Amino acid sequence: MSQQSQQTQITRTVKRLSLIVIGMSAFAFALVPLYDLFCEITGLNGKTGGPYVYEEASVEPDRSRLIKVNFLTNTNEGMPWQFWPGKGAVRVHPGEAKTVSFFVKNTTSKPMVAQAIPSLVPISATEFFHKTECFCFEQQLLQPGEEVEMPMRFIVGRELPKNVGSINLSYALFDITDRVDISTISGSPVEDQLPPVGG
Amino acid sequence: MSEVIHADHHDDHDHGPAKGLKRWLFTTNHKDIGTLYLWFSFAMFLVGGVLALVIRAELFQPGLQFVQPEFFNQMTTNHGLIMVFGAIMPAFVGLANWLIPMQVGAPDMALPRMNNLSFWILPFAFGMMISTLFMEGGGPNFGWTFYAPLSTTYAPPSVTYFIFAVHLMGASSIMGSINIIATILNMRAPGMTLMKMPMFVWTWLITAYLLIAVMPVLAGAVTMMLFDIHFNTSFFNAAGGGDPVMFQHIFWFFGHPEVYIMILPAFGIVSHIIPAFARKRLFGYTSMVYAVASIAFLSFIVWAHHMFTVGMPLAGQLFFMYSTMLIAVPTGVKVFNWISTMWRGSMTFETPMLFAIAFVVLFTMGGFSGLMLAITPVDYQYHDTYFVVAHFHYVLVPGALFSIIAAVYFWFPKWTGKMYDETLGKIHFWLSFVGVNVTFFPQHFSGLAGMPRRIPDYPLQFADFNMISSVGAFIFGLSQVFFLYVIIKSIRSGQPAEGRSWEGAKGLEWTLPSPAPYHSFTHPPVVKDEEVLG
Numbered sequence: 149m150s151q152q153s154q155q156t157q158i159t160r161t162v163k164r165l166s167l168i169v170i171g172m173s174a175f176a177f178a179l180v181p182l183y184d185l186f187c188e189i190t191g192l193n194g195k196t197g198g199p200y201v202y203e204e205a206s207v208e209p210d211r212s213r214l215i216k217v218n219f220l221t222n223t224n225e226g227m228p229w230q231f232w233p234g235k236g237a238v239r240v241h242p243g244e245a246k247t248v249s250f251f252v253k254n255t256t257s258k259p260m261v262a263q264a265i266p267s268l269v270p271i272s273a274t275e276f277f278h279k280t281e282c283f284c285f286e287q288q289l290l291q292p293g294e295e296v297e298m299p300m301r302f303i304v305g306r307e308l309p310k311n312v313g314s315i316n317l318s319y320a321l322f323d324i325t326d327r328v329d330i331s332t333i334s335g336s337p338v339e340d341q342l343p344p345v346g347g
Numbered sequence: 348m349s350e351v352i353h354a355d356h357h358d359d360h361d362h363g364p365a366k367g368l369k370r371w372l373f374t375t376n377h378k379d380i381g382t383l384y385l386w387f388s389f390a391m392f393l394v395g396g397v398l399a400l401v402i403r404a405e406l407f408q409p410g411l412q413f414v415q416p417e418f419f420n421q422m423t424t425n426h427g428l429i430m431v432f433g434a435i436m437p438a439f440v441g442l443a444n445w446l447i448p449m450q451v452g453a454p455d456m457a458l459p460r461m462n463n464l465s466f467w468i469l470p471f472a473f474g475m476m477i478s479t480l481f482m483e484g485g486g487p488n489f490g491w492t493f494y495a496p497l498s499t500t501y502a503p504p505s506v507t508y509f510i511f512a513v514h515l516m517g518a519s520s521i522m523g524s525i526n527i528i529a530t531i532l533n534m535r536a537p538g539m540t541l542m543k544m545p546m547f548v549w550t551w552l553i554t555a556y557l558l559i560a561v562m563p564v565l566a567g568a569v570t571m572m573l574f575d576i577h578f579n580t581s582f583f584n585a586a587g588g589g590d591p592v593m594f595q596h597i598f599w600f601f602g603h604p605e606v607y608i609m610i611l612p613a614f615g616i617v618s619h620i621i622p623a624f625a626r627k628r629l630f631g632y633t634s635m636v637y638a639v640a641s642i643a644f645l646s647f648i649v650w651a652h653h654m655f656t657v658g659m660p661l662a663g664q665l666f667f668m669y670s671t672m673l674i675a676v677p678t679g680v681k682v683f684n685w686i687s688t689m690w691r692g693s694m695t696f697e698t699p700m701l702f703a704i705a706f707v708v709l710f711t712m713g714g715f716s717g718l719m720l721a722i723t724p725v726d727y728q729y730h731d732t733y734f735v736v737a738h739f740h741y742v743l744v745p746g747a748l749f750s751i752i753a754a755v756y757f758w759f760p761k762w763t764g765k766m767y768d769e770t771l772g773k774i775h776f777w778l779s780f781v782g783v784n785v786t787f788f789p790q791h792f793s794g795l796a797g798m799p800r801r802i803p804d805y806p807l808q809f810a811d812f813n814m815i816s817s818v819g820a821f822i823f824g825l826s827q828v829f830f831l832y833v834i835i836k837s838i839r840s841g842q843p844a845e846g847r848s849w850e851g852a853k854g855l856e857w858t859l860p861s862p863a864p865y866h867s868f869t870h871p872p873v874v875k876d877e878e879v880l881g
Contacts (some may be wrong), residue, residue: 154533158457161529168559169521176567183593265585271660322586327579
């Protein structure tokens, strides 16, 4: 083999291998949306989906089953707010819409922004737990000492696997004040602000 | 590239190396670069070893004796990073540089200048990483797996240096791999078909493909960390819609092929040494090639066995458990082939053979503890305990490292033209063999009893096992200093070696004189079947 044709072949090999490197670099970043998509379809990471749209009248609740839904709240490390559910648990029939309340209070002396992140177990129930309205779809801007009630309306799908008798929905509240521009958030996102109730 | 042609035109002159420091800075010679890689990896091996001894000294007794937990965490992290990326991987690249051109009958690597670059960015990468240990806030302390958010939100300020160091290491590995593949695919001597290639060349070809496939993923992971830390993104931050578990998936998608990157070339080395000292052809060459290819393929679909406890559905746990266990099949093929090669062989037990046999025995033990870890339900007990530490040290120390040491003894006469001192070599072997087992075998027991990894202090019931382990570690550590002495003494005053330094050694490199001339195979050699197939 002559030197010239060997050089040509080496150049060709290097070009092909470089394509693999570029492709795998792109793949590494493509893993992020792929991971989200995979989790959304399978519900594997316990994240409940976005706003759910349906016609309430079209669904007949399954009166033969009663599902217990437990609500857990916690604040992430370094988050001084108070955060608690109105009720620790409710019982619902699959297909029946239910509204519950959560409360947050900004215990600090400065305006802060928070974001609640849901996590649900068992994961086999994730894709059947639908929320039509949730404070976790928005960010919460609270003035010093302000307390608000936040509604969450959900419906447990009738297709919920038979072996699931109770569902635990946990919210972790994160302080995202440093990550957002407060001026872009217009007031408190929750419209029906209530006077402070004892907490 | 013009240098290759240049050398060809003047090949009747002997172009010796340049003199002094410039020889090493600007060299494009595969033998020089191989030497640089090997010395660099040995230096990193000693640095990583010192960190390991700090760990073992602290764990000699319960309670805090020598270092604080913050510093201890930096020791475990940097020990892992330096040994994986600084010692084992560059040592294999060094062996590849020295051996692949000679074994395929090529005059040099395909891309000699890139070869120089891929070595010379390594000292900068590790200089940067090690310098963080002296910075305010300390160096990386989040474990060699650098799980987010430990390595992002809670990382020391020096983490950015770590990120760029990993980028440089990745660039070096990718360039090295491209070079190796380009050499193997295009520069083999006429007549050397793929299925006549020496096993070391085969294993490195497959390893190099693994490297160019997963190193970009590692680079992507650390780049995402960089963005999360400095540019307010939320790849791994739950508050912003990211997911810390995703980090583990991305990391182990790189990480599992990475552990095979550190063992496949070892398989190649052992497949040369055992036939040479058993004076028999390697048993089942074709099955060896397919076994390596199968292991490489399987390495891409088993990553989540490192993270059974993150909360995975049953189907996922079963898939990753069974796919992991499937790896035992091709690995078993290899182990049985090595044993069959020795079967009824006319065996002698020189130092390289001792290390190679110890490799087969002890690597298999590491493989079996790996099978135990693959069983999902029991992994919940073993996860993040010293059992895991014992497992991966058994496959990396008497596995990968022993194969590198065996290779150094085996090809030492070819590289230097001198024989090492057989008595000293055997002393080194027995010290290492005893040291490694005394260090790591008790860790199986402390792990099964529940001792967590990465802790500077432990409950009293683990005291005896840890004391034995620490004694073994110092024996092993000092015996590697002895290795350095053996090597230097043999370079200075070893007996002259023959071209074919071992009676049973087969392969094109043994047709060259010892030491191998600075430029070898400027004309392609004639490939004879009895030479390349053993």
